[in-house]
Amino acid sequence: MRIGIGIDVHPFLEGRRLVIGGVHIPSNKGLDGHSDADVLLHAVSDALLGAAALGDIGLHFPNTSPDFKDIDSMILLKHVGKLLAKHGYQTMNVDAMLLLEAPKIASYITEMRKNIARCLGVDIGTVSVKATTNEKLGYIGREEGAAAHAVCIIRTI
Secondary structure: OEEEEEEEEEEEEEOOOEEEOOEEEOOOEEEOOOOOOOHHHHHHHHHHHHHOOOOOHHHHOOOOOHHHOOOOHHHHHHHHHHHHHHOOEEEEEEEEEEEOOOOOOHHHHHHHHHHHHHHHOOOHHHEEEEEEOOOOOHHHHOOOEEEEEEEEEEEEO
């Protein structure tokens, strides 16, 4: 068995769609990035790649490539899942934490879990997504951005 950790951060930008965990969340601002800036899926992808010692999402999906401009991060996570399988690994579980002051996302968590499970070909029971605020502290508390942390366990097939 192997353990991985992933962390991602993106700033907010007015007029951009907010996509977290593959779910469009109504908001007047979204996360800024080269792709759709899905901070949650990026952290999960990095955790899985790290567990398999396969680098990080910047290595596989560079932000200098026009191929990945505004790409749906669920496509990237599916690719990570296939890459792990190609190297003989299976995802055992994912535990992710979103740090976000607003908007509230509790009603979207089940859909996020389903999206992650579907991308990785695992049961939803092996995927946990949680959220917390930053109690108005720092850039997250000032609603300037969002962050996500993820840990995972993979095993050889």
